[in-house]
Amino acid sequence: MKIVFIATEKLPVPPIRGGAIQIYLESVAATISKKHDVTILSVQDPELPNIESRNGVTYIHFSKENYLPEIIEHLRMVRYDVVHICNRPLWVREIRKVAVDAQIVLSVHNEMFAEEKISFADGLECIHETKKIVTVxxxxxTTIYSRFPSAKQKVKTVYSGVDLQTFHPKWTQQGAKINESIRKELGLKNEKVILFVGRLSKVKGPHILLQAIPNIITEHPEARMVFVGSKWFSDNQVNHFVRHLYTVGAMYKDYVKFIQFVQPKDIPSLFAMADVFVCSSQWQEPLARVHYEAMAAGVPIITSRRGGNPEVIEHEKNGYVVDDFANPEAYAKWINALFTNPSLMEKMGRYGRTKAEKEFSWNVVASNLLSVYEE
Structure with a gap:
């Protein structure tokens, strides 16, 4: 098959600026390209050539200002068997006009079929024109077919994945070396490390986690909280909310560290030095990819019962799901429980790693996606 993936206009692929969709595309394409002809279309970036080939995948980059029109023109000239559009249902109509013979697959990574995002008429047309709708x-x-019941037969969940080869649990020889090296670099020796990785925005809940510190250090004064991220992908400018986090963090300066945007290639090392990973999202998160990364690193997860996040957590096996997600004490409760029981931390981490190997490798994700195409 000749397959083209169309990324959103936000960030480039390869994912040099980060982004869950961008990482997803690069990873599944590398596997699928072993058997099929794969092209990825995304926005231009000064650090990327307009056309290149990596790992058997062709990457073509278009200007941000005229992104969709340039894609339309490309599809007018080049025929594909499968056109896979990422997260932009409103593009389906225009793309169908030029890709008349292609099977159109739409992957949905956010609530793109909500009333404020798409009209009922446009939603119905999009569903009619797509062969399959893949959700993360x-x-x-459910956000799609609860509003558009006709979509239910076309909707299929394909969970995202993680590159298992780049994550090394600390019980492995390489993981132990990375753990020691990163902890030394950050001034963390025998401390118990709570890790947060994500955008520093209110919806992600880092402020909730900061408020949990007093309850944690009362029981575990050796605890340290490390926040990795910035206000937006690769943007380290400090806005009002980030400044607020820094101010609160300064009240606990011996217990809190902030690390700004980290390139995706460096993220595995930070997970390797963590004892517990916390996702304190306050919004209905589709399903944050950091859960897959924490599992791959063998780190137990504490996540909020928001959106799709709990779907990959087996409560009390690879982590805990927090029902009272806006309550700092609810996170402190589970963090303290794990810090009090190191053998449980390791047991959960090992279970998570095994789960990632069985269910969330990129080979598994690519195979699941291919099965959708082949249908």
Whole structure:
């Protein structure tokens, strides 16, 4: 098959600026390209050539200002068997006009079929023109067919994945070396490390986690909280909310560290030095990819019961799901429980790693996606 993936206009692929969709595309394309002809279309970036080939995948970059028109022109000239559009249902109509013979697959990574995002008429037309609608979680699937019942037969959940080769649990020889090296670099020796990785925005809940510190250090004064991220992908400018986090963090300066945007290639090392990973999202998150990364690194997860996040957590096996997600004490409760029981931390981490190997490798994700195409 000749397959083209169309990324959103936000960030480039390869994912040099980060982004869950961008990482997803690069990773599944590398596997699928072993058997099929694969092209990825995305926005231009000064650090990327307009056309290149990597790992058997062709990358073509178009200007941000005229992104969709340039894609339309490309599809007018080049025929594909499968056109896979990422997260932009409103593009389906225009793309169908030029890709008349292609099977159109739409992957939905957010609540793109909500009333404020798409009209009922446009939603129905999009569903009619697509062969399959792939969602990153069951939660996102329900947001589509609860409003558009006719979509239910077309919707299929294909969970995202993780590159298992780049994550090294600390019980492995390489993981132990990375753990020691990063902890030394950050001034963390025998401390117990709580890790947060994500955008520093209110919806992600880092402020909730900061408020949990007093309850944690009362029981575990050796605890340290490390926040990795910035206000937006690769943008380290400090806005009002980030400044607020820094101010609160300064009240606990011996217990909190902030690390700004980190290139995706460096993220695995930070997970390797963590004891617990916390996703304190306050919004209905589709399903944050950091869950897959924490599992791959063998780190137990504490996540909020929001959106699709709980779908990959087996409560008390690879982590805990926090029902009272806006309550700092609810996170402190589970963090303290794990810090009190190191053998449980390791047991959960090992279970998570095994789960990632069985269910969330990129080979598994690519195979699941191919099965959708082949249908």
């Amino acid at each position: 979680s069951d939660y996102i699937g």
